[in-house]
Amino acid sequence: MIDEDRVPAIEKDESLSRCVLSSKYVRAATSSDLTVGRVKAGAFIPHPNDDLSVNRHKSSSLEDVWQLCQQVARQTQRTLYGRAEVSAEAFSSKGLVVKPDPIRRDNSEGLPPNPNHAIVVGWPIEKSAQLMLAQNIADGCRYFATDG
Amino acid sequence: MTRITTGFSDAARTVSRSIESQSSGLRCSETFGLDSQLREELAEVWGECQEPNWDGFRGLPVSRDTLRQVYHLLEEIPTGITAPSLSAHPDGAIAMEWYLSKNRQIVLSVVDGEIHYAAKFGANRHHGSFAIVDGWPKSLLSLISKITKT
Numbered sequence: 001m002i003d004e005d006r007v008p009a010i011e012k013d014e015s016l017s018r019c020v021l022s023s024k025y026v027r028a029a030t031s032s033d034l035t036v037g038r039v040k041a042g043a044f045i046p047h048p049n050d051d052l053s054v055n056r057h058k059s060s061s062l063e064d065v066w067q068l069c070q071q072v073a074r075q076t077q078r079t080l081y082g083r084a085e086v087s088a089e090a091f092s093s094k095g096l097v098v099k100p101d102p103i104r105r106d107n108s109e110g111l112p113p114n115p116n117h118a119i120v121v122g123w124p125i126e127k128s129a130q131l132m133l134a135q136n137i138a139d140g141c142r143y144f145a146t147d148g
Numbered sequence: 149m150t151r152i153t154t155g156f157s158d159a160a161r162t163v164s165r166s167i168e169s170q171s172s173g174l175r176c177s178e179t180f181g182l183d184s185q186l187r188e189e190l191a192e193v194w195g196e197c198q199e200p201n202w203d204g205f206r207g208l209p210v211s212r213d214t215l216r217q218v219y220h221l222l223e224e225i226p227t228g229i230t231a232p233s234l235s236a237h238p239d240g241a242i243a244m245e246w247y248l249s250k251n252r253q254i255v256l257s258v259v260d261g262e263i264h265y266a267a268k269f270g271a272n273r274h275h276g277s278f279a280i281v282d283g284w285p286k287s288l289l290s291l292i293s294k295i296t297k298t
Contacts, residue, residue: 021203021204021205022196022203022235022236024192024193024196024233024234024235024236025235027233027247037249037250040233040235040243040245040247040255041243041245041255041266042235042236042237042238042243042255045237045238045239045257046238047205047206047207047238047239048208048238048239049206053205072204073204075204076201076203076204076205077204078203078204126277127239127257127262127264127277128264128265128266128275128276128277129275131255131257131264131265131266131275132266132273132275134266135253135255135266135268139250
């Protein structure tokens with residue numbers, strides 16, 4: 001995991017994961033590759049406050065990545081169905097900005113620490129433009145189910 | 149005591165009652181209106197997304213007005229267009245999606261009396277918004293029909 005006192009800048013080829021906490025955001029597989037074409041745009045619609053939470057894979061094992069997703073699920077009292085993996089460049093190439101947003105051990109909100117937390121900002125205000133971006137990003141991501 | 153079931157879930161009945169109570173003109177039986185599978189799917193979405201923070205990321209709840217508008221739109225999908233898959237978005241919208249492939253898909257987001265859409269059809273990309281005035285905008289239905297035609 002990233003050292004919260006030495007959080008590196010986001011690199012364009014860095015992998016990020018978006019936790020999928022709703023079964024409605026996942027399509028049935030239509031090809032032999034179970035990781036492509038599975039995630040709907042809804043998984044990447046930013047909160048109305050213009051930020052989308054993701055977890056960085058930087059300095060983390062695959063087990064760490066899954067543990068962070070499980071932590072998010074526990075914290076939000078949701079079921080983790082899987083994670084949508086995407087590169088930082090998938091956002092930045094579309095004019096969005098990925099910013100490190102580590103949740104420190106001593107955070108005032110009492111949240112479990114997550115030094116790998118990042119947010120994606122810079123979404124257009126127009127809803128349909130947001131939808132188009134989310135659709136494009138979802139189409140390019142790879143989906144890994146918790147049971148796979 | 150024997151329990152008699154009709155194969156129609158409590159959640160779906162709740163959706164129907166919710167709509168009926170706010171619009172007496174609607175017919176919500178299994179004979180008219182949405183088919184039971186689509187109604188069940190809408191009921192599942194509604195059941196999951198009524199409360200604030202339903203998605204764990206501070207998502208806004210879906211309102212009854214949005215539910216009602218989506219119900220009307222679903223009822224009015226012409227014969228020949230397949231049923232969409234339904235979900236909710238964190239801004240309180242109900243989403244309808246038709247997905248045939250990466251380059252033939254359209255997603256609609258219905259919220260606050262508006263329909264926002266993003267579509268891919270071959271190399272073409274479309275997105276835009278409509279106010280819901282009197283059912284489906286014709287050009288949007290035409291786009292859905294084109295994308296979903298097999």
